[in-house]
Amino acid sequence: MNATVRPAVSVNIPPITTSATAKEASAALAMRMTISKVNFFYGSKQTLFDISMGIATSKVTSLIGPSGCGKSTLLRTLNRMHETVRGARLEGEILLDGQNILKQDVTAHRRRVGMVFQRPNPFPKSIFDNVAYGLRINGSKDPISEAVEKSLRHAALWDEVKDHLHKSAYELSGGQQQRLCIARALAVEPEVLLLDEPCSALDPISTAKIEELLVQLKDLCTIAIVTHNMQQAARVSDFTAFLLIGQLIEFSPTPQLFTTPGDPRTEAYITGRFG
């Protein structure tokens, strides 16, 4: 590494063009979101360095890397949640369907790019009102109860809660609460769903349910998920990006990244030598 403040960046050639199979796939692949040359700062501290990658339409893209590598930060920039933090600054360009998201109205943008957080965070309202929240604040004219049922079905929660929709959301288990949060995000029909370590507070059974769900949800929307669980990334995602101290080290189709990583640091991480 050279002596400059900014570490040398060794971003791999976008992997979709590296392997033959990926090449074939890339012809059909549309990018729902494109991140180009994103630099991110908290005050004077830079936490993301020159990141460029795409989030493929109707695929699951996972972001992995050790704690503090910037994967959550990167995810949060995609629906501009970073703007809620004082002193956060973003340079570069992020496109959603070809439009720069930083130039859009922020609330309108967040309706198109939903987010599920690390810990289940239902509102202190009933199950129904939680799911209906996004519809109501957006002044939806559609029959709300149908949309609520649809979202709960998509989140594989309907059968468990249909008889007590008006109970407090806090009466659900942690895993159910997280699926409720997914249903709440799905209710506004986002084009992209971001999940920030959605299973880190959950038991293995709830985790398995959510992973299963993610694979099904691909048809409904594009998914980007941050996880520190490499097996999870391998199980659910089509593409995986490996980040290390704010840099994108490798971005490949998931099977390729986990079987034939292109960068020695990726290999070191996925084989458990650090992180």
Place this chain on the structure above:
Amino acid sequence: MSPRLRWRKFVSGFMLGMTGVCALVSVSVLFLILGYLVYHGGTSVSWNFFTKLPAPVGETGGGMANAIVGSAKLLLLAALIGVPVGFFGAIYLAEFSGSTTAFVVRYAADLLNGVPSIVIGIFAYSLAVLPFKHFSTLSGGFALGLMMIPITLRSTEEFLRSVPNALREAAMALGASKSKTIATVIVPAAYRGILTAILLAFARVAGETAPLLFTAFGNRFWSQGWNQPTAALPEMIYRYAISPYDDWHRQAWAAGLVLLGLILVINIVARAILSRGIAVPRT
């Protein structure tokens, strides 16, 4: 048992006993006051007390209807001033202001809370009595309202701050604007605490006498309007208690009992509100 262990056991038992005694004292003070009030004032609380005007000296009987209505009017005015200012100020502090502004405002509110109530009375006197050249219900409500501001502000802010940030993020990630987030998530999540705080602020100023002495002033008859002097329960207690007449003393005790009863009711209502709705669980 070694002497050291015996000593430790003794200290432990002694301290446990002390904490228990202190807890008992704090509870018994309330019951002593309550018992004392009932003993001295209970007999004078009658239907007449609530419906009649004060009787002239020497005549027995009479009530404090005008003071009860006066207190209600004063509290209404105080709430109209104190609640909105405190509530919206707290929203600004908790949700919008920078940490320096918040620190300064919070500090000022704490100081204002510590200003002796008699000083608030003088302030209200010079601002709301002198220019109009007469005492009034309005000026009394103004003084009490000023006292409510810092109490409402500080406690509302605390309750707003205690709403987990995760809920703010959840709402914003669904495309809610900041103001929508506050109106539909933050305030509903904190409303029980906020309402309780407001009611307690209410109970606190309901018993204030000093600020009323130079503002609402007192009145032995029905107040003739909002810009005329009015009687109030605490002010009547003060005047009756320092009078030389036994009958008035009894009435003062009765007024004390009624005032305490009012505050008790407010507290019970606050509790009832607290037990309703969905609370954010502590994590």
